[in-house]
Amino acid sequence: MTPEPNPVRRSARSHRAILDATFDLAVRNGYSKLTIEAIAAAAGVGKPTIYRWWPSKGVLALESINERMGTATDFPDTGDVAADLASQIDNVVRLFCSDVGAVFKGVIAEAQGDPQVAAAVREAITEPRTRQCQARLERAVAAGQLRADIPTRMMVEQLYGPIYYRFLLGTEPLADYDAHTMVERALEGLRPRL
Amino acid sequence: MTPEPNPVRRSARSHRAILDATFDLAVRNGYSKLTIEAIAAAAGVGKPTIYRWWPSKGVLALESINERMGTATDFPDTGDVAADLASQIDNVVRLFCSDVGAVFKGVIAEAQGDPQVAAAVREAITEPRTRQCQARLERAVAAGQLRADIPTRMMVEQLYGPIYYRFLLGTEPLADYDAHTMVERALEGLRPRL
């Protein structure tokens, strides 16, 4: 069909307006009430312009939050892996409690039924941060602070699983998440035996 | 609106047909393609009959899977808490990998944007099982197998977070989840200090 538009001729103004309108509307009315039609109207743009550049609402919303995440989830390296993780996780929790988090929640929901969105979430959000995290953990392993016989991917799941659990199931308020304690607890099983 | 229908006069045949059609269609076409219209048609039922008894597609789907979960996630008590948890978690993973899990995934997605569904999920699925788990953990605490100074709710998050992480983010195949190892690792931080 439309084989692929030419990115150099893309209107920067429209691109920006669409992303801004998407995020704005998603925050204001909730992700589930977000419609392409409303985005087009709010951005002062025709619907086909949106469909030309994004395959679906989910992917568009993902892009709109991805650029807003910035460096908030970068990993510090003070040498103290427990403190570094606690600090980063604290930032993640704060992010998830913000508008960005609310929209992200909707995108993850969308991803459950749309493999394209699921893939985009992994590529744009999950994978890069997982790799960053693995890199930090590997430095800790090298420094003898963590066991070398546990795959770092598994460590990541232990560290971030509980956050997503609260985030997506809403069993407890995510804002109350005690990053320091939870990291400390998780690391008990990850430290080298004396 | 319709102030509330009289449950006594409810047609058992329709009730069953609706739940079965819901689960069947959700499995066959994927939850995201599930529609009330199709359910009504497949169940040989009018749409109002569905709306009379369920407030939304999400709640209906939830009921259809809840009755199919049965005792698969009950907690054994052999005295060995690690083994018991590993066994139960293994059952959970298997359940999540089945048709029931696929539909459950869709229901959780729905819950992100619909507080009513979110509440129903907690009431029908999360809370009862969490409580069951807490009960088992508390017996382990009493038996001196686990630390008494950690809230069991927190333990639950540590144990189940990683599963939902894989389940909903799809970073790794959930089928490969090594319940035994993950439980063992988590318990490291939960056992009493010598």
Add this chain to the structure above:
Amino acid sequence: MTPEPNPVRRSARSHRAILDATFDLAVRNGYSKLTIEAIAAAAGVGKPTIYRWWPSKGVLALESINERMGTATDFPDTGDVAADLASQIDNVVRLFCSDVGAVFKGVIAEAQGDPQVAAAVREAITEPRTRQCQARLERAVAAGQLRADIPTRMMVEQLYGPIYYRFLLGTEPLADYDAHTMVERALEGLRPRL
């Protein structure tokens, strides 16, 4: 698809509102600017309701004018076939010069590219009136006023062709059409030889 709706359950109110809005909008903005969307909005009706009952804009517009033609084009029978035809044709011309005619013009245009509309025009408008005309002509034949060896269909073409010619090609104002003279001229070739 939608196999066929049940006509007895049809909403009379919507039916009327749609036909009225169609005619009204066609007259106000011109047939070529008529849209289903505008009709639905003006009639306070959903688009699917229109598509449920009419296959296309052309057929809908046709129905809206057909019911407005009434008895204006009925054939009198005073015994004088020339006078009767002139009088009826005069009525036709007046009709074509009215709002109904303006919309009819659009419907005929639509029919050029849509066989369904073309068939509907013939069934609803052309054929019944042609037959009425033929009946009147056959009485004149029986009365010895017209030749018996010319098919009445051919006579109809001779009588009405020039009107449609002006109507659709706009070579001369249709309002100036001199029905009496044109009928008289046409009948010259249709009268029995002395």
Add this chain to the structure above:
Amino acid sequence: MTPEPNPVRRSARSHRAILDATFDLAVRNGYSKLTIEAIAAAAGVGKPTIYRWWPSKGVLALESINERMGTATDFPDTGDVAADLASQIDNVVRLFCSDVGAVFKGVIAEAQGDPQVAAAVREAITEPRTRQCQARLERAVAAGQLRADIPTRMMVEQLYGPIYYRFLLGTEPLADYDAHTMVERALEGLRPRL
């Protein structure tokens, strides 16, 4: 707007390609499915190039058929006006039954809602041929073959009305039109009284 392009610098290649593509597509898919976009693509031309030189699809299509009509509808003059008319009308019928006729039908339809097209049809098609016909008829009047007291325009309507009637209303197959008989019949009323 664009004040008017300079015809001297016009690309002859594009001009031809556009006219050919227009006619070709109109014939292949039917006039009503003809789009400027498809013409541009088929002609290997940008849309603005079309809009620069033609105000609308209708006018463009008209030009594409006008140049294909050639001398098929010229009036012979053998001295026998009845035979000459029958022969010319026969050619017209054949033309209307051809691809050119099919497209012409669409152009006339377009003309019903677009005064610009209507005017162009008259200027390019109707008027010149009407005048040619009038010239032939006037020679017949001068030769005493036709009455002098009937405006030749009126005669034209009587002669061509029935053809357009069949052509546009599709009551009978145009191909069966018996030009000889119809002309003979019409002339009965146009010949001088003895």
Add this chain to the structure above:
DNA sequence: TTCTAATCGAGACGGTACGTCAAGTCTTGCC
């Protein structure tokens, strides 16, 4: 023969309307 300005192809753009789908409500008999 070079310069330069109009025309060209391409195609993205803001729009409008399309015809469809499903949502949730309302209405009408059947049982």
Add this chain to the structure above:
DNA sequence: GGCAAGACTTGACGTACCGTCTCGATTAGAA
């Protein structure tokens, strides 16, 4: 009187074209 059936209003979907608007790249006339 609850139920099936299904018509209803509503609103969003994703698509097709519209006619306008940049863009460079020819390209042909005037210099």
